[in-house]
Amino acid sequence: MKIDNSLPLEYSTGQNQINILGFWIFIGAEIMLFGTLFAAYFTLVDRTGNGPTGADIFEIAPLLIETFVLLTSSFTIGLAIHAMRLGKQKAMMTFFGITLLLGLVFLSVEIFEFNHFYHVGAGLQTSAFTAILLTTLGTHGAHVTFGLFWGLSIVLQVRKRGLTPETANKSFIFSLYWHFLDVVWIFIFSFIYLKGLM
């Protein structure tokens, strides 16, 4: 395997560059996935049947926590990649750990929020609106959950094998995934919550 030392570790082999481009294309598909969910949400948002509307059930406090936590985690994973490029494995692992912890906090708040939705009568089967709301949030939440396990497996690999072209590549791709989840959250925050609360 040819290693090009003039490039950052995560780009240093041909296969690494292929992996990163491949993941960008996957993100293109993810944009369409969430785009479709948003299309469905906007179509069904006023079709609440006998159930509550968004303004009835959305709460600002958990929303603010979720948004702040996810934005910060996107910042820390960026710092982790920066530390990785400096070759500082320990700092990188710290930032990685913080990111995953913040992800866990986000997920806990979201579970709390789902519980709240359920108790105020906005279950999955209540109306078309609640179904698409919970499906959209749930798809994002499932991505975060998957990301937590994925991130954990990368932390374990970096600890065991150190920073190699392979582990650096995996870490970088994970950071792309995590930033992307933040982008999706920004749209959820703006066009599901704030638009609903407005």
Place this chain on the structure above:
Amino acid sequence: MDYFDRFAVPHPSPAIYVSMVAIGLTVIAIIAGLTYFKKWGYLWREWLTTVDHKRIGIMYLISALLMLFRGGADAIMMRAQLAVPENTLLDAQHYNEIFTTHGIVMIIFMAMPFIMAFMNFVVPLQIGARDVAFPRLNALSFWLFFMGAMLLNISFVVGGSPDAGWTSYFPLAGNEFSESVGTNYYMLALQIAGLGTLMTGINFITTILKMRAPGMTLMKMPMFTWSALVTNAIIVFAFPVLTVALLMGTMDRLFATNFFTTANGGMDMLWANFFWVWGHPEVYILILPAFGIYSEIISTFSRRNLYGYKSMVGSMVIISLLSFLVWTHHFFTMGQGALTNSIFSITTMAIAVPTGVKIFNWLFTLWKGKIVITTPMLYSLLFIPIFTIGGVTGVMLGMSAADYQYHNTMFLVAHFHMVIIPGVVFAMLAALHYYWPKMFGFKLNEKIGKVGAWVISMSTLLAFMPMFFSGLDGQARRMYTYSESTGFGFLNMLSFIGAIGFAIGFCLIVYNIYYSTRYASRDISSDPWDARSLEWATHSPVPEYNFAITPQVNSAEAFWDAKKHGHELFTGEYEKIHMPNNSGVPFIMGCIFFAWGFSFIFGMWIPVIISTIGIFACMALRSFEKDHGRYISVNEIKKTETSRGA
């Protein structure tokens, strides 16, 4: 016993019991045969665990041919039922099931793998690569497709076939009107196969963008590779829509949500909307690789370069964008206003322009060419006029005001068959004859091949031209019978005769494969057609590393230049070649996905949870595994090359 009642077929008939026995006997015969000839190890090592794009391509090809016969059998039954008025060969329920599976099988499990077969086999060779970007992902794509196909195919003997049409419009496809698990099969089988297709899309875009031979800029890629790039771009952006739609449909059926119901704010039309947001680009996913194949074949057998390379590329890129802008034309009659319909009418008619550009480019390629009529060329020449009939009737359907007359009649059925059969099926059969020597090292018999091409193309006209007229007379699609007073009998009998013709044509192709395998000469060159692109520059059949030395490219027809203008394709010494290792994980993961889908269909939640964990375990295994591939040594390369007569 109650537990097993759910697996019973809700509308049994003697034909289904016969099929059950036939399936059981076939499975026993395959297992016994493999055991008797001691082929289990061979099957596992060489095929089930392979990550080689050529072998995966061949497996796609075999699946596509099998599914062609399944879908073809459905078609014959439908045409037989409609051949005479008031026929009682099939009852209404059985007829519904058959037209539903015919559509799904032909589009998703026949046309798609047929295309994937040639994309897998040809694209890496055309760009001078060793394999695709992610070989193991490629194997996983195949196994997901295959397991999805198998899942759908067991539906009619376990629990009941889907019966709401291949479009499965809600509320018909909802629990209220489709009580059997049939539509669950539809949702889950398409979901699994669709995931595989999405992965293929990502894989091939990356391959084409990053793994081209030195010197091959984007505008020097062969036309089939271009069509594959554009097709995969459509796949990547269209299939997530299907994923979401199927997810919502599955939740409606299994978790009692209200996306597409008619109560609690549900909106049944949204399903039709999303289905076609995916469904229309899907049409172009099918047709663009076919256009690529025709471009290769027409240029090869006109003995000249393709006319209008840049306009070919440009028209495909425009088609790929426009294909996402026209979906509403599938339901002009659903109630949206004149403004919406007009917008989508205009985009629909606009898409005929780049398609027309391509037709003219092929005609100009033929013009002043030295045309050689071989089987693949014959299919291509027959394609142009028949496809044009299908295409212009599409423009008729695209006019929203006029569509109120044609909608859901046999006119529509005639239109899309006249587009898809010459467009996709002829192209794939042409490619089958064209690439057969590259795949297996011998040619299919030309005489039988040409008779087959004529029989199939004339059957297309005989089977589908009458439908234009019966459709305009008012025969609705998907009706299982009609009364004698309608006067549709004669036209439908003609269609039935055409369907028989199809059956004969496909039997000829099978016979040709048998005949040529036994008798055809193995002593052919690696370039039997005097072709123009890189895949013909290596041996037939292709060694596992594709090219001993990575080719150097300087034009869109590098191999032609090498033959005629003294361009040096292979310069330098042999070097050791890095290849990916085989892996059983994709196959095992496919099997787990099958179990996952099957338990999901029947709402058996404990197996669903276990298999979900199994899927993630496979992914974790892959993540922690250290797999750096292996090297083929220079000695081994020399040995292979000498034995192939280099």
Place this chain on the structure above:
Amino acid sequence: MSELFPRKQVMGFVFSLILTAVALLVYFLDMPFTTGMTVLLITAFIQAALQLVVFMHAGETGDRGSIYTNLYYAIFIALVTVFGTLLTMIWGYI
């Protein structure tokens, strides 16, 4: 220590917090629907672009052409899907 906190990324983070705060104005202030939606559209798309360029390093390699083409294509088709669906399912009926 300071080398672990590059200026570009810190500024990006601060800016994204500011954008979030601006977006929150639509909740805390009373404004007409169109104004609110305009604010949300602007802040959301700037915020997304910020993440892509500052944090995801979309333009740092020779593949930037492919990456940006892919993203524009995806965003274009996603927007077509959203607005086309609204046109067909809701607005078209008025």
